[in-house]
Amino acid sequence: MNIVKVIALLIIGAIFGYSFSFIGKAYNEENLTSTAVIPLEILPSDKVSTLKETPSAHRQAVVQEQPVEMKNQNVTKSLDEYSLNKEHLDLVQKYKALKKRHFKAQTKIMKLKSQVASLSVSKFTDDEMKALVAKPFKKFISTFKGKFRNDIYEFHKKEDDFDWGYDTKMKISDYIQMHYESQNIAHISVICKQIECEILTIEKQEGAWQKILMDINQQPWFIFPSTTISLRTNDENKLSTYTQFSLAPND
Numbered sequence: 001m002n003i004v005k006v007i008a009l010l011i012i013g014a015i016f017g018y019s020f021s022f023i024g025k026a027y028n029e030e031n032l033t034s035t036a037v038i039p040l041e042i043l044p045s046d047k048v049s050t051l052k053e054t055p056s057a058h059r060q061a062v063v064q065e066q067p068v069e070m071k072n073q074n075v076t077k078s079l080d081e082y083s084l085n086k087e088h089l090d091l092v093q094k095y096k097a098l099k100k101r102h103f104k105a106q107t108k109i110m111k112l113k114s115q116v117a118s119l120s121v122s123k124f125t126d127d128e129m130k131a132l133v134a135k136p137f138k139k140f141i142s143t144f145k146g147k148f149r150n151d152i153y154e155f156h157k158k159e160d161d162f163d164w165g166y167d168t169k170m171k172i173s174d175y176i177q178m179h180y181e182s183q184n185i186a187h188i189s190v191i192c193k194q195i196e197c198e199i200l201t202i203e204k205q206e207g208a209w210q211k212i213l214m215d216i217n218q219q220p221w222f223i224f225p226s227t228t229i230s231l232r233t234n235d236e237n238k239l240s241t242y243t244q245f246s247l248a249p250n251d
Contacts, residue, residue, distance in 0.1 A: 122149040132156040136187040137200045140240040143232050158193045165192040184208035195247035203239045
C-alpha cells in the first residue's frame, strides 16, 4: 500500500515538473521574442527622429546665417551711400567757393572798367542825373562821370518793362527784404528794364550789401552773367552802392 502511494506521488510529481518546465520554456521564448523585437521598433524611430531633426537644424543654421549676410549687405550699402553723399557735398562746397571767387574777380574787373569809363566826358549834367532817382540817392548818382554816367542816364530813360522787368524786380526786392542783412540796409531802390536791373543801396553797416549780393548770386532764378558794382561814400559817412545786373555778357 505504501509502495502504491509512493509510485502515485512520483507520477504526480513528474506531471507537475513537466508542466512547469513547459510553461517556463514558453515564457522564456516569449521574453526572447519580445526582447528581440524591441530594438527593431526603437531603431527605426531613432533614425526617423534623427532624419527629422537634421533638416530642422540645417534650416536653423540657414536662418541664423541669413541675417548676418543681410546685415553685411546693409552696412556695405550704407557705406556706399555715405561715400556718395560726402562726395556730392564736397563738390557742392567747391562749386560755391569757385562761384564766390569768380564773383569777386568779376566785381574787381567791373570796378576798373567803370573807373576807366568815368574818365571820358559826359553829356548829362548833375541836375539831370539827380532827377532820375529818389532823394536819398541824388547826391550819390551825381558823382558818376563819363561813359558810366551816360549809361545810367540812358537806362533810366528806357520804357518801363511791365513783364520781365516787373517780375524780376519783385524777385530781387522780396529776396533782399527777407535776407537777414536787410536790417543793415538804410535805403534801397530796384529797377529792372528789358535785360538789365539797377540796384541802389545805402548801408547802415558796411558789408551788409556785399553779403546779400553774394547770396543772391546763388539763387537758381538769378541768371545774370554780368554784374557791375560801384561804391561811393556819402556825407553821412554811409556806404552807397550802385549795382547793375545784365543778361548781356560783359565785353
